[in-house]
Amino acid sequence: MKKYQEYKQVDYPGIGESILAFWKENKIFQKSVENREGAETFTFFEGPPSANGTPGIHHVMARTLKDIFCRYKTLKGFQVKRKGGWDTHGLPVELQVEKELGITKEDIGKKISVEEYNKKCRETVMRFKDEWDQLTEQIGYWVDLDDPYITFDAKYIETLWNLLKRFYDKGLLYKGYTIQPYSPAAGTGLSSHELNQPGCYRDVKDTSITAMFKLKGEEDTYILAWTTTPWTLPSNSALAVGENLDYVKVKTFNPYTFQPQTVILAKARLSASFNPKASDVAIEDYKPGDKLIPYQVLGEMKGRDLLGLEYEQLFPIEGLSLPHPAFTVIAGDYVTTEDGTGIVHLAKAFGADDFRTLEQNGVPGVFVKDENGTDVPVIDKQGKFLPIVGKYLADKIKEHGIAAHKEFGADDFYVKNYLKEDESGADYKTTDIFITIILKNENKAFKVEKYEHSYPHCWRTDMPILYYPMESWFIKTTAYKDKLVELNKTINWKPESTGIGRFGNWLENLVDWNLSRSRFWGTPLPIWRTEDGSEEKCIGSIDELNAEIKKSIEKGFMTASPFKEEVPDLHRPYVDDVIMVSSKGEKMFRETDLIDVWFDSGAMPYAQWHYPFENEEIFKANYPADYIAEGVDQTRGWFFTLHAISVMLFDDVAFKNVIANGLVLDKNGNKMSKRLGNAVDPFKTLKEFGPDALRWYMLSNANPWDNLKFNEEGVTEVQRRFFGTLQNTYNFFALYANLDHFTYDGDKAIQADQRPELDRWIISKLQSLIIEVENAMDSYDATKATRAIMSFTVDQLSNWYVRLARKRFWRGELNADKLAAYETLYECLITISQLMSSFAPFYSDWMFRNLTEGRREAGHQVPESVHLTEWINADHSLINEDLLASMELAQNISSLVHSLRKKERLKVRQPLQKILVPILSEKTKQQIQHVEELIKAEVNIKHIEYIDDTSGILVKNVKPNFSKLGKQFGPKMKLVAANIQKWGKDEIAEIEKNGAIFIDLEGEKITLTLEDVLISSEDIPGWSVASEGGVTVALDVTLTQELKQEGIARDLVNRIQNLRKDMGLEVQDKINIKIAKHDELINQALENFSSYIREETQALSLSVNGNIEGGTILDMDDFELTVKVEKV
């Protein structure tokens, strides 16, 4: 019976399937975790994917990356629990449901109840769970799929509420404003996602105005600020300049009132604001009404010189005046001179930048109190000016006698034409136009014109959006900025730049975390308020909630609890039905917001265990994470929310090591998209290549943090080059081990130091490889690890060790040398199977099991899977640096000889007498002598001759050692180099003899030592020479009769082997050979090398006859030979 299974053909996808079945049947994953009970914990957090879409090829990348370090750490002896998880809330789910039901957000609560809607969301979100599970299994991502955390789960939400309450109790959860895109026509806020829908940004022509803000305390001096939204001007409360930009003060005339005036604007905007033709016109020559308005620059200043200047309110409306520092000049870091005047008008309520800048500078905005006493902007949610402004505008229209298409009262001024009035009437005017006319008349407009620009529109109503202040709940992350920054520095980021750059900079410019989402399917904000906002309650558990409900029922606000089940559904609409009782006995209603889904996922370290309600021990043992991995696009998403919650509530990092992987692009570097049809189907790819080659390709081709240009040809290459070579090597081993009935037994194996040189060398290499892989994996560098394994397997093991040791496997009986070869190759293979098991979990297990099956059947204790083994630590004592250096020389010299043979057209089968190797040090000579036999066999030469100075034929070259001399001589380097390059053999001899030499450098005497130069030998006169990496080889190309005969013998062996093969003989079959007589040289060759030929071809006899019946004519290149081979 064969102990080692041999395979003609390998079916990689098949291996994936059969090993997967084996894992399932024998619970290998569970065992790999249970095995390590009591061992040190290595904690991994799964960033939850959303299962409402099908998985793509990039998920293979992300999940492989997660998997490999967990597997590696398991081998290293850690217990690695991996709880799976699902992200279930959020806008994409809602949008998908709306699309399928053919409804919009407005229909919720009308055409469909919130209850039904959320039910639909809950069904939809797990729609592709099966596909996800399938992919996860098929690619070998080991994660606990049976007991995952699910973010819509009531227990999960309970933890979220608990965390939110902790924030609340610390005073870190507060209600404030944020400026958001808002659609007055639809009466709803819009997400950036919605704004990015195609067709939302449209080119529109708006009335733009450069308004004049009169400086206080100066005669007719104005600051110019440009805006495309004149309706925001009544809300102006400050002007922003760029501190480092250049500004000018210009004397000119108003084009509408013709009055003389002085204006301030950015120097760079001068030519755009004034007609250059007017630059020649003298100020004095201007007459009111002239088309060409002269201007004269009076002075120049920096933006920072303008800071603090006060100006008069543009619309001095009663009730809208503001205290200092309103109506002053402040600095804005985003101010440019690309358009406008280089000075930006700020209206706190209608621009996110405006809001932020004013807030930072402590400048109040223009607001009025509503009936509840809260501040509201002067435009209502329908997009209409409040009467306080409307009355002012209506009065001005009368005062200035402006013709209008209708009578305007105080309550008639809509911005952006939200009434959808017919605009074609002769006197039709928008609110913007009224505002500009009033300003023109009042000498407050410098320029008014139509301006075409891109402006976002509501995708439902097609109407332009407003940026409008919306009430929102925030987590005060800014209060912990320093701590967040500080603890981030303790995290090991891969790549580092994402941590210090992308993430670090983001933390430096932190703003408070806006938690609010005005939606339906998500975690409800657990805050109840009285109607006047005077009292609030934040609920932190289901028990608290029930207690409040009980109180409410007693008070009579509620008749019954909306929660029938013991574990209630904490979603809308049920929580909205809860009315609580304030301390004063008033009704309290829930704030209708949901929270940001990123809070859901960022809270998974706690919520996945339902901490602190349950599992405190498990939580503490599994926090913080040793390792997480996710796409780089999560930097401001999951990575941030994990970090923020952990630092702010638990004063610790949430993760210690993190890989932020890049995107998977198509082979041309374009983003994959289902729409464009360039997306790669992971299931199809798996079916074609199996999981191992796919994983290996993704990890080894490029660093995971760089974008991967996914190319199937790359997978093919990995499969052929790495897996194919490894498979061949295994098969080679299996073939001969079975013939020899060899079974590996570690206890009885020959001691490594007793084995032949070649064996000790590959063992040396193998130990170095283990260390290399360990180092790479310990620093989370999978690419390095896979490349090292690949290089060892292909270049060292297969291409060198097996090739050179080949004959040892098939010649003679099972002696010590042969045994050592088997044992060595076996040890290499089994070690590779373990080293590669993290990356190629299926194939490696398959090979491991093939290698160990015999032992298992013989009753030995061998783990049933490579994933249940203990890491084989490197044995440093087996690393022989000298031997490694020797073998490298052997490889180099062989390569050089091959190159020379090629040049001289002498094939390797033709033996040659000798090579010459110039020797510059005794050590090198010894190192080469060590591997002399190998070299001679590999390149088919008889002798290696070492030549040194005494031979008289060695020609040495000398080169400056730049790196050493450069530091010493710096600028004189060129002179020194020139001097050294002129040296002849006398100077070289002198420095070699004395260890130093004096040279004259433009009159200056300097000393150079042996270390300052590099001496090499690259030439032997009269010989064919090749040189590389400091080694030089010369080839003796003389062919003696004897050599020619041997060459013929070898050629003949080769031809007979082919014949044997054509005849279909087995390796061990014996033959008889008859050869027809030929000329003397050939007869001699046959005679002299008869035994050699017989041995090589397994021939019992070799006879040379005059004539042969039915022989085969062999083409021997230079001649032909008739031969008859017969099976014995």
Add this chain to the structure above:
RNA sequence: GGGCCUGUAGCUCAGGUGGUUAGAGCGCUACACUGAUAAUGUAGAGGUCCGUGGUUCGAGUCCACGCAGGCCCA
């Protein structure tokens, strides 16, 4: 507009702290091997190291400014 990443052979990628002939694999060409054989090996050709300036005796490497592609954020 800002932050970050990437740019080296036809393709995919290596190239600690600057050092004088810039490497590998694939592909291509030629050859070898034929007892690992639908495998394998060797050699060769192939380079404006994205561009422009700068620092330096010396730059693929350091600095500045650009260009192209990508991601995230405004």
